[in-house]
Amino acid sequence: MSWQKEVDEINKRRRLARALGGPEAIARHHELGKLTLRERIAALLDENSFREQGAMAGAATLDDDGEVANFDPANYILGAGAINGRPVVVGGEDFTLKGGSPNAAGYRKSVYAEHLAIDMRAPLVRLMEGGGGSVAGGGGDPKQPRTVGEPPHLQPRLQIIAEAMSKVPIASAALGPVAGLPAARLVASHFRVMTQETAQVLIAGPAVVERALGVSLSKQELGGPAVHLLSGVVDNVAVDEYDALRQIRTFLSFFPQHAWQSAPRTPCSDPVDRCENALLSLVPRDRRATFDMHELIAGVVDQDSFFEYSASYGPSLITGYARLNGQSVGILANDCRFFAGAMSADGAEKTRRFIETCDSFHIPIVTFIDEPGFMIGPEAERAGTIRYGMATCLAAAASQVPWASVMVHKSFGVATTAHFAPDNYVLSWPSVASGALPVEGGVAVAFRRVIAAADNPEQKRKELEDQLASARSPYPAAESFAVNDLIDPRETRPMLCQWVEDIQPRLQTLTTPVSFGFRP
Incomplete structure (x- = not known):
């Protein structure tokens, strides 16, 4: 006796599940210039690498003969695949079904996403477009018995999200409207990107806001890129979905697969002894004049390797990732074109998060210092700059990864301590001025x-x-061995590439998850 009938039924339900919200809903989605979730997953991953979990999850309605009369697929798709040959877990809401608001099977799959990433010790990518819960259908008959809530013995829903953030890299993309719990999960990521024209991130949508506050705004006005680049809710904006997926692939390339692994190193064709003549005259002698720190970064790191993120939030501090002789490194630098490079409350918050991310995944940090101190004035005081700033300084002081600090121009006040960590390697340019x-x-x-x-x-x-x-002279510090070396600016890349070699034994020991103590 064969089980072919049952196997045929399995294949039938799989086909129904792959239909998403149906041809009309998919057509409307395409008309808005958006990819379906399955198209997004295919564009993100290596070709034919996706292995779906719960491929036939959904809700089937049977007719009198026991045949499927109607099938509602789970509106969350989850599985594993590969990016550049490296395993990754990917999941997201299907907006063509109920606007991505989770149905029963979809909710269960979304809850499983972080569990799967931790079990596989693989990065998690969330492709997000959908709302949270709905009041529709939740009334019922109050006179009839019903089960509500969750039993006390279950773990809190967010516990696994917190655990995942300390164990695997997480990158999330807002590719349409994202509200409620999905918006909360979006920000619980190490990298957040949203599309320019189609995405909004909202605690609550326009109808709820107008009912509660009497304020009428569009989704874009409430939570579009213009809002959230400045709020820090997202790190980057993408011109379209393909750009968002490209940014996620680039971001993950700097990270290990998980917190039990050291930061990756790739082959490098950029000469380690490359000395850029432009660095010699980059810093102006006029101490009030500005310069472009991005030119310095580009002149030192492996060519075309710098990936900046969160540029619009706390713009006086530059954060990103790059490579030095193939080694993934975190890049921190002051941008004197904004507040003379001073550390604002936003800049401090961004920098603390950056340091903690590098610490969590064992990525060494290189900082280029042009720090005049904490931002001052009434707005800075109201923003709590000293509190956020001190938390950042303590994050640096407790950091476990190797640091290289290049003193480029200014180095003043308590804020400068955010650029130094234990067992620091310190280089100084002749253009530096430091003090209280x-x-x-x-x-x-x-x-x-x-x-x-x-x-x-x-x-x-x-x-x-x-x-x-x-x-003020840079020579006494070098003569007193207060820095490792006072160098010709053109020597910066060779010196840092040698430092990368020197720290390799230490990096190989950084292969366990880290935890952080209390910070103000």
Whole structure:
């Protein structure tokens, strides 16, 4: 006796499950310029590598003969595949079915996503487009017995999400409207990207906001890219879905598969002894003039390897990933074109998250320092800059990965400690000026009465500033062995590539998950 009848039924239900929301719903989705979830998964992964979990999950309605009369697929698709040959778990909401609001089978699969990533010790990619729960159909007859809520013995829903963030890299893309719990899961990621034209991230949608607050706004006005690039809810914006998927693939290429593995190193064709002449004149002698720190980064790291993220949030601090002689490294730098490079509350929050991410996945950090200190003024005080800033400084102080700190221009105040970690390798450029305060601030405090009594206060102020600035020299620090070396700026890449070689034995020991203590 054969089981062919049952196997035919399995194949039938699989076909029905692959139909998503049906031809009309798929056509409407395409008309909006969006890919279906299955198309997104195919575009993300290596060809033919996707292995779906729960391929026939859904809800079947049977007729009187026991045949399937109607089938609602699970509107969350989950499985494993590969990106550049490396295993990855991928899942996401199917917006063509009930706008991605989870049905029963879809909810169960979404809950399983983090479990699967941890079990496989593989990165998790979420391709998100959908809302949270719905009140529709939730009334029922209050006179009839019903089961509500979850039993007390079950683990909290978010526990597995917290665990996954400390064990596997997580990248999420908002590819349409994302609200409620899906929005919360989006931000619980190490990298968040949203599409420019089609995505919004919302705690609650326009109808709920208008009913509760009397404020009428569109989805784009509430939670579009213009809002969330500045809020820090997302790191990057993509021009389209293919760009979002490309950014996720690039981001994951810098990371190990999991927290039990050291950061990856790839072959490098960029000469380690490359010395860029432009670095010699990059920093202007006029201490008030600005320069582009991105030119420095590009001149030092492996060519075309720098991947910046969260550029619009806390823009005075640059964060991203790059390679040095093939070794994945985290890049932290001040951008003096914004607030002279000062650490704002947003910049501090971004930097703390960056340090903790590098620590979690054993990625060494290289920081290029042009730090004038914490941002000052009434807005900075109201934003709690000192609190966020101190949390960042403590994150650096407790960091376990190797750090290389290149003192480029300014290095003042407590905020500078956010650029140094235990067992730091420190290089100094001849253009650096360091101390408790910048010259301008120090003169304003120490010589206030002298300046006020002068016949020409502004001229006196400038004389004092220039006098003190000329007395600051990089040589005493090098002579006192307060830095590992004072170098020609053009030597930065060769010196850092040698440092990469020197830290290899230490990196090989960093192969266990880390935890963090309390921070303000």
